[in-house]
Amino acid sequence: MTAFVAVAEEGSFNAAGRRLKRDSTVVSRRVQTLEEGLGARLLERSTRRVVLTEAGEVYLQRIRPLLQEIIAAGQETEQFSHGEPRGRLRLALPGSFGRIWLMPLLVEFLETHPTITLDVAFSNRFVDLIGEGFDLAIRLGVLPDSRLVSRKLAARKRMLVASPQYLARRGRPAAPKDVTGHECLIFSGKANPATWEFTMPSGEDLSVPVTGPLISDDAEALVLAALAGHGLFYATDWLVGRELASGRLVRVLVDYPVPDEGAIYVVHPSARRVPNKTRAFLQWISERFASGLPWQATDRFDM
Numbered sequence: 001m002t003a004f005v006a007v008a009e010e011g012s013f014n015a016a017g018r019r020l021k022r023d024s025t026v027v028s029r030r031v032q033t034l035e036e037g038l039g040a041r042l043l044e045r046s047t048r049r050v051v052l053t054e055a056g057e058v059y060l061q062r063i064r065p066l067l068q069e070i071i072a073a074g075q076e077t078e079q080f081s082h083g084e085p086r087g088r089l090r091l092a093l094p095g096s097f098g099r100i101w102l103m104p105l106l107v108e109f110l111e112t113h114p115t116i117t118l119d120v121a122f123s124n125r126f127v128d129l130i131g132e133g134f135d136l137a138i139r140l141g142v143l144p145d146s147r148l149v150s151r152k153l154a155a156r157k158r159m160l161v162a163s164p165q166y167l168a169r170r171g172r173p174a175a176p177k178d179v180t181g182h183e184c185l186i187f188s189g190k191a192n193p194a195t196w197e198f199t200m201p202s203g204e205d206l207s208v209p210v211t212g213p214l215i216s217d218d219a220e221a222l223v224l225a226a227l228a229g230h231g232l233f234y235a236t237d238w239l240v241g242r243e244l245a246s247g248r249l250v251r252v253l254v255d256y257p258v259p260d261e262g263a264i265y266v267v268h269p270s271a272r273r274v275p276n277k278t279r280a281f282l283q284w285i286s287e288r289f290a291s292g293l294p295w296q297a298t299d300r301f302d303m
Contacts, residue, residue: 001063003030004042008060012050086115089277092127092137093120096220097264101238101295102138105288109281116277124189130269135278138285140236141262148267151282153289157237158258160196161249165229173232176200176208176256183231184212185222196234198256205259210234223249234258241295264289 006016007027017024035042042056052060093102099122106118121127121134129137129148143150160179173179176198186193193215195207212231216222219239226233226240227248233240243249266285268278 001034001067003027004034004056005060005064005067007031007043007050008052008056087275087277088117088119089136089281090119090134091121091281092129092132092134093122094138094140095122095124097140097238098122098138100242105285108288109284112284113277113280116280129267135275136266136268136281139265139267143265143267148269150265150267151286152263152265153286154264154293156260156262156264158260159235159237159240159254160232160252160258161226161235161240161244162232162252163227163229163249164247166226166231167250167252169229173253176206176253179208179210179232179253182210182212184210185225185231185233186210186212186215187219187222187234188215188217189219190234197259198253199259200256238264238293238295245295 003016003020003022006019007013010016010019013024013028013031017027020027031043038055038059040055040059041053042059044051044053091106098120106120110116110118126139126144127134127137129135138153139150140156166183170182173182176196179196184196194210196210198206198208200206214222214225214230219235222233223235223240223243225231226235227243232252233249240249244251266282268274268282274282
């Protein structure tokens with residue numbers, strides 16, 4: 001159709017070829033294929049000139065605006081992959097981590113990418129990115145094998161913490177085995193909630209059974225309980241970063257690290273034909289995490 005319009009407007013196959021940067025014979029074959037498909041002759045050809053038939057006149061008037069719309073649509077669509085990042089970006093974020101640490105960063109992202117609209121869902125479940133129409137997700141822990149493309153943003157660190165008030169009242173455990181005699185705040189979302197693991201100086205892992213006054217699937221609720229002095233808490237560095245930085249919580253059993261293979265990842269459905277908005281977010285979030293993690297300053301409060 002593009003070849004036909006060019007010939008109709010230029011009046012010759014040679015001129016149309018120059019306009020389309022194609023050989024005139026190629027343009028002629030394409031118009032001939034179009035005519036065969038329509039079952040109608042669109043052009044009258046002579047050695048001097050090319051003129052439209054009546055059918056060609058009608059066809060030209062109908063397809064010219066359509067072609068203009070197709071070209072415009074192609075240019076607009078191409079911008080999603082190669083132009084300025086734009087459009088709606090659907091993100092699936094873990095609840096507490098997303099609210100505490102990611103939401104302030106997303107505000108900065110919106111300021112630097114005003115043509116992108118963020119559609120953010122907070123959930124602790126592993127959403128089906130493809131089935132539910134998400135562009136990206138931030139995930140914590142160990143990733144299962146999947147068809148998603150993942151990029152590690154940062155390592156995470158598990159640790160044992162408590163409030164200074166609790167330690168003043170109950171004393172500080174000197175070794176993992178001492179935890180059994182303490183009040184423990186238990187996260188039921190853990191694979192084995194009633195057991196806490198530690199790595200001994202020999203490199204062996206030790207599992208310790210725990211009990212306590214509060215069991216919950218809401219980690220932020222357990223942080224509040226720890227701040228109120230109700231027990232030891234088996235936490236993740238990002239979850240208690242602010243409390244460690246302020247001294248309201250302190251680390252316990254620092255010489256006995258908590259084993260953890262998990263990390264913080266960004267995942268998306270495909271490595272091919274990634275929309276520009278998705279590439280922009282991947283680059284931006286990677287750079288933000290590489291420049292420093294906001295909760296890492298808590299290391300100076302180890303005790």
